[in-house]
Amino acid sequence: MSERERTTMEAVQSEAPAPDAEALVEVGDIDRLRPHARPLQERPIIDRSGRPLLSIEHVTQAIEGHSIFEDVSFEVWPGEIFGIMGMSGSGKTTLLRVLIGLDKPTEGHILFHGEDITELDEDGLNRVRRSMGMCFQYSALFDSMTVAENVAFSWRNRTDVTPDAKAARVAQLLDMVEMAGTEDRMPADLSGGMRKRVSIARALMEEPELVLYDEPSSGLDPVMSCNITGLIKKVSTDTGSTAVIVSHDVPNLLGICDRMLMLHDQRVQFLGTPDDMRASEIPIVYHFVHGLGTGEMTEHCSLQTGVGTDVG
Amino acid sequence: MLSAIAVLGAQVLRGLEYFGELSELHLRTLVHLTRGNVEYRPTIEQMSSVGVSSLPIVAVTMLFSGMVFSYHVADQAMLLGASSYVGWAVAETMARELGPALTAIVVAARAGSAMAAELGTMKVTEQIDALRTMATDPVQYLVVPRYLAAMVMVPILALVGDIIGVTGGFTMANATAGLSANSYFGSIPGNLELWTVVAGVIKAIFFGIIIAVIGCHQGLYTQKASEEVGRATTRAVVYCIMLIYAANLALTVLLFP
Numbered sequence: 001m002s003e004r005e006r007t008t009m010e011a012v013q014s015e016a017p018a019p020d021a022e023a024l025v026e027v028g029d030i031d032r033l034r035p036h037a038r039p040l041q042e043r044p045i046i047d048r049s050g051r052p053l054l055s056i057e058h059v060t061q062a063i064e065g066h067s068i069f070e071d072v073s074f075e076v077w078p079g080e081i082f083g084i085m086g087m088s089g090s091g092k093t094t095l096l097r098v099l100i101g102l103d104k105p106t107e108g109h110i111l112f113h114g115e116d117i118t119e120l121d122e123d124g125l126n127r128v129r130r131s132m133g134m135c136f137q138y139s140a141l142f143d144s145m146t147v148a149e150n151v152a153f154s155w156r157n158r159t160d161v162t163p164d165a166k167a168a169r170v171a172q173l174l175d176m177v178e179m180a181g182t183e184d185r186m187p188a189d190l191s192g193g194m195r196k197r198v199s200i201a202r203a204l205m206e207e208p209e210l211v212l213y214d215e216p217s218s219g220l221d222p223v224m225s226c227n228i229t230g231l232i233k234k235v236s237t238d239t240g241s242t243a244v245i246v247s248h249d250v251p252n253l254l255g256i257c258d259r260m261l262m263l264h265d266q267r268v269q270f271l272g273t274p275d276d277m278r279a280s281e282i283p284i285v286y287h288f289v290h291g292l293g294t295g296e297m298t299e300h301c302s303l304q305t306g307v308g309t310d311v312g
Numbered sequence: 313m314l315s316a317i318a319v320l321g322a323q324v325l326r327g328l329e330y331f332g333e334l335s336e337l338h339l340r341t342l343v344h345l346t347r348g349n350v351e352y353r354p355t356i357e358q359m360s361s362v363g364v365s366s367l368p369i370v371a372v373t374m375l376f377s378g379m380v381f382s383y384h385v386a387d388q389a390m391l392l393g394a395s396s397y398v399g400w401a402v403a404e405t406m407a408r409e410l411g412p413a414l415t416a417i418v419v420a421a422r423a424g425s426a427m428a429a430e431l432g433t434m435k436v437t438e439q440i441d442a443l444r445t446m447a448t449d450p451v452q453y454l455v456v457p458r459y460l461a462a463m464v465m466v467p468i469l470a471l472v473g474d475i476i477g478v479t480g481g482f483t484m485a486n487a488t489a490g491l492s493a494n495s496y497f498g499s500i501p502g503n504l505e506l507w508t509v510v511a512g513v514i515k516a517i518f519f520g521i522i523i524a525v526i527g528c529h530q531g532l533y534t535q536k537a538s539e540e541v542g543r544a545t546t547r548a549v550v551y552c553i554m555l556i557y558a559a560n561l562a563l564t565v566l567l568f569p
Binding site: 097100102122126127129130132133134136137138140141142143153154156157202206 | 351353434437438439441442444445446447448449
């Protein structure tokens with residue numbers, strides 16, 4: 001730090017009220033600035049002794065004869081935060097759509113609480129979807145409705161809930177996603193990050209057991225991206241819901257996931273904990289985790305990270 | 313030659329596929345209606361959008377159409393000494409043909425295109441998928457209200473259009489042929505049969521269904537690209553107008569044998 005910067009900082013600190021000692025961030029402890037690194041609430045220990053919430057068994061998806069992914073199998077346990085990573089076009093979003101029954105897989109089975117949802121018709125899928133929520137990449141808020149109407153959409157026909165109770169639930173959820181007081185605003189008036197937050201609140205309205213997040217941090221600056229992933233961790237911990245997150249925001253995913261999967265070349269290349277992923281020597285995983293390119297024009301990547309590109 | 317046959321065959325198959333999709337969408341809509349799965353708030357909003365918002369353009373269209381038609385009829389009727397039938401001739405034509413058909417075409421251009429654009433945009437921005445993830449059938453939430461709104465509002469607009477057209481016809485007959493109000497309007501009750509008006513309403517109900525099903529189908533089947541919304545909107549209007557004219561012929565033959 002230069003002398004001038006030090007002088008300016010001291011001047012600012014002398015004018016500001018004395019901060020809470022707990023809130024002070026020491027140099028070198030920058031991780032404390034990351035919302036998901038704050039001790040919001042201890043993550044529960046994932047119990048893997050019972051039945052998984054979601055079992056994906058040998059799922060293959062092809063569209064018009066073109067294979068998107070093949071023979072994908074994994075399990076998601078209750079309360080877990082599960083990350084799905086992969087390069088652009090690797091089929092992450094397609095996999096998420098298959099998990100909630102928006103698309104039927106070409107082959108394989110998806111069991112939710114042991115029930116094969118690939119065999120269900122639309123009425124059966126609607127029954128299962130009441131236990132699921134989904135946040136879309138571009139939020140998919142209904143642009144003709146206010147924020148409150150968007151959040152309360154799944155309750156719109158409920159006659160057993162008074163308008164006051166509905167409004168209170170909406171306010172509670174908006175407060176949870178740090179959007180209190182925005183009930184009457186229209187989606188067009190919100191920023192990308194705010195729309196993502198409202199989308200998360202909408203997905204939580206029915207208190208789902210499983211929430212699917214499609215690229216929750218795409219299109220956001222690094223700070224907002226970090227805030228959103230922190231929010232996902234907070235929501236999952238506070239509500240006890242299970243989260244499946246599709247993203248290629250590696251640092252943030254590594255920070256909040258219990259386990260992670262990487263899709264590449266139409267197959268699962270990696271399945272394990274964030275620590276396993278950091279230590280992985282699988283070339284594509286290594287490239288992905290360290291932000292390295294795979295082509296010829298990637299010198300700038302290695303210059304930035306200081307890590308060579310001679311992997312694989 | 314073979315390639316021409318292949319292209320023709322592909323077009324025929326595409327046409328059959330299109331009518332299959334329309335039939336399936338219509339059937340799913342009817343299933344929801346028979347089960348009473350109607351969302352009242354969006355239905356009322358759509359009735360306002362299809363009916364109230366279309367009224368000014370329907371009124372202008374029917375006013376000038378009635379005036380033009382009356383101008384021609386009054387001219388001929390004066391030559392034949394049948395000027396006392398001008399009002400009836402205008403009313404008969406309005407109720408049978410011009411009212412339902414012109415109203416439907418105006419509503420297709422205004423509301424049918426809006427249906428395709430709204431639903432197409434919702435499809436492209438994943439709002440339709442969002443509905444499905446919230447256990448809501450897009451046909452029930454989006455199509456049924458538009459179907460009901462068009463089915464109810466197009467006949468009402470056609471009846472209002474009939475009245476405006478006949479009134480516009482009077483102003484022209486009065487201005488060009490000097491027909492009095494008594495002579496013009498007095499010829500209508502004794503000559504215009506109730507069935508003619510009812511048949512016009514029946515036609516308008518069918519036209520409303522055509523507008524809603526085609527408009528919603530184009531929206532729901534929009535490909536996920538922003539320029540596709542524009543194409544779907546254009547297709548909705550073109551297909552609506554073509555099918556309205558074809559249905560008008562079939563219904564005219566059926567209702568006025």
